[in-house]
Amino acid sequence: MSGGTGLRERKKRQTYRAISEAAIALFLEKGFDAVSVAEVAAAADVSKPTLFRYFPAKEDLALHRIADHEGEAARVVAAGRAEGVPPLDALHRHFLDGMARRDPVTGLSDEPGVLAFHRLLYGTPSLVARLYAYQGRSEQALADALGAAGPAGLAARLAAGQVVAVQRILAEENWRRIAAGESADEVSADAVAAADLAFTQLRNGFPG
CATH class of the missing domain: 1.10.10.60 (Homeodomain-like)
Known part of the structure; x- marks a missing residue:
């Protein structure tokens, strides 16, 4: 069976x-x-x-490539806890690992097919709107993995929103530079530094 x-x-x-x-x-x-x-x-x-x-929906046909990443942050947190790794450390490590693999979801890929897909995605308003819906569900899944009911639940939602926003901004910056003509290898060092800065800021709060 x-x-x-x-x-x-x-x-x-x-x-x-x-x-x-x-x-x-x-x-x-x-x-x-x-x-x-x-x-x-x-x-x-x-x-x-x-x-x-x-x-x-028609938009789902295009977004199937990234559908497997929906809820990925929540799965990373769960796996990290099983290893005794704090959630933010696990998410930071996972994002760095993704960039090292040139995972398209991190924006740090200069494969022609990936670039063409990203141009299609970010150049089509209805796909961008659908992408945000995917990200919203990922955010909720991460909040569920982080939090509980009551005030702790609100804190978890706020934290999840910040993490998802940071990952989106990092990926979009990587893609923007590569779309402008730089290679993934040329962007890589700055991308790692940006990710380190972003996750440090998440740990420490806003500067000044």
Whole structure:
């Protein structure tokens, strides 16, 4: 029984990926607004009802690449606690590790396909709006991982909001510089210094 469940889940993930990659290829070729859901369904060789079972909104087709990162900060905090690592230290280390791997979510990737995807994402208002919805859910998941009910819950929400904002700003700055023509290697040292500064500021509060 568990083997069948595992196979179904793998097939489901493969279908998700196939539909999303077909959609992104069309979006990059023609522009997000110029592509219809029917075109995506035809390119992925699925029906429109099947497509909508996997992706409730057209924007989700493009954001599938980053959907796995939703709730990632909460998972990092949980794993850190299991190792005895304070939440902020775990998040700082994870972001630095992501930049070292040139993880696209950190903005520190100069792969042509990643740059094209980022131009599509940040150049399409409806995708930016959807991205903020993803980030909002990540923020709530992180707050749940950090906090409790009552005043402690408010403190956790405030902390989660600051962490998510810091990660977004760092990633956007990395992407901005790379989009302007610098390589990931050229940006790397400044990106690490910026991340260290940002997480130190989170620990210590606003300067002056």
